[in-house]
Amino acid sequence: MWIDNHGYFSLNFVTTRGCPYKCNWCAKPIYGNRYNSHSPENIVLEIKKWQQQFGFTHIWFADDIFGLKPNWLKDFEYHIKKENVKVNYKIQSRADLLLLEEDNIKHLANSGCSMVWMGAESGSQRILDAMDKGTKVEQIYEATRLLKKHNIHVSLFLQLGYLEETIDDIKLTVKMVEELLPDDIGISVSYPLPGTVFYDKVKEELKGKSNWTDSDDLDMMFKNTYKPEFYKQLQRYIHRRYRKQMGFESARKLFSQPSGQNLKNTLSLIKIIPQEFLEKQKLKQIEPDATAKF
Ligand code: SF4
Structure with missing residues (x-):
């Protein structure tokens, strides 16, 4: 089915559990703040073993944050080359992490990374700060520029409707998308997941609504600057x-x-x-x- 629909076969891998960053709406209760990681050598040997068995040519690394540990990406590239593994892959990452070590993006490109989904969230620094995202808008621009330079496709996760977001913040997000022209965008509406700081801020307003039963990922579950249907329509627009x-x-x-x-x-x-x-x-x-x- 994969080959019929996509022209290639892809398998999912996970190399880590957890994330030490503190975005205050994120589902941290699932894996927590710890970051446990397999070694690059171990992962490459696994890829090699399963590739011989199943012949896939693409991987989606489903880690929340891929390659955070110092030198992990450098060592990953080394072992990919040493074992002569040929594979394209997709990851999820953050702008600041992509820029953290000088050659991070180069190591990604040299080891087969073909797509990065970046958790950009917003083009407004005010909103990124309110989310405790810990990134700067300029880092999103710079990471996108470098990924494109290394022929890695870049897609942006965006979030609409964080607390106190106004149309001026939304305009900055739209401007960022139009200036960067990523290869794809994924839009969601700020969603209060139990156990998060964000949930605690809005829980009084949920008035007995249950996650997933009374909502989906584009429903605004709390009172915000604009009507709930505005956000659903906004993402279409x-x-x-x-x-x-x-x-x-x-x-x-x-x-x-x-x-x-x-x-x-x-x-x-x-x-x-x-x-x-x-x-x-x-x-x-x-x-x-x-x-x-x-
Ligand atoms: S949004 Fe991403 S970077 Fe932020 S805490 Fe969640 S997994 Fe970590």
Whole structure:
């Protein structure tokens, strides 16, 4: 099924448990603050063993944070080369971690990393600070620039509707997406998971609502700056707006870098431009004042 749908076979691996960072909405109760990690050598030997058996060519490393320990990525590259393992892989990471050691991104590229999903969350420093994210907006820009330079695809996780976020913060997030033009974006709405600092801040407002029973990941469960339906519609609008920008970018490149993908993205504008317009009209009906600022 994987090969039929994607043209290649991918397997999931996990090399670590836990995360020492302190983003105050994150599901820390599951693994806690400890960070336990297998050695790079051990992981490479595992990959080699299972690859011989199943012939996969891609891995999704599902670690919350991949390669945090000092020199882990350098050693991983060393063992990948030593064992002559050929594999592409995808990871999740943070902007500051990607920049932590000088050659982190180079080691990722040299060991087969083809995609990084970065927990960017917001283009507003005020919101990142309120989340205790511990990253700077400039780091998101710099990490994205370096990943692209090393031909690693970069995708951004974004979060809408954190406490006290206003349309000005949202505009900064949209601006960041349009300036960076990542390869993909994933948008969720701030979600109060029990056991987190964020949950404690809003629990009085949940009024007996249960996670997952009374909500999904795009439902705003607490009273926020805008109506709950605004956030659901906002993510649809941002997705269309992002696709439109990607279409324009592909159109711009079409003559200097002709490719099937650039042609496809350019042609998709015929569909996306009216879609984006309609999504914006729907957004306007929900929160006219906020939408007027886009
Ligand atoms: S969001 Fe990512 S970096 Fe932050 S605590 Fe959770 S796993 Fe760690």
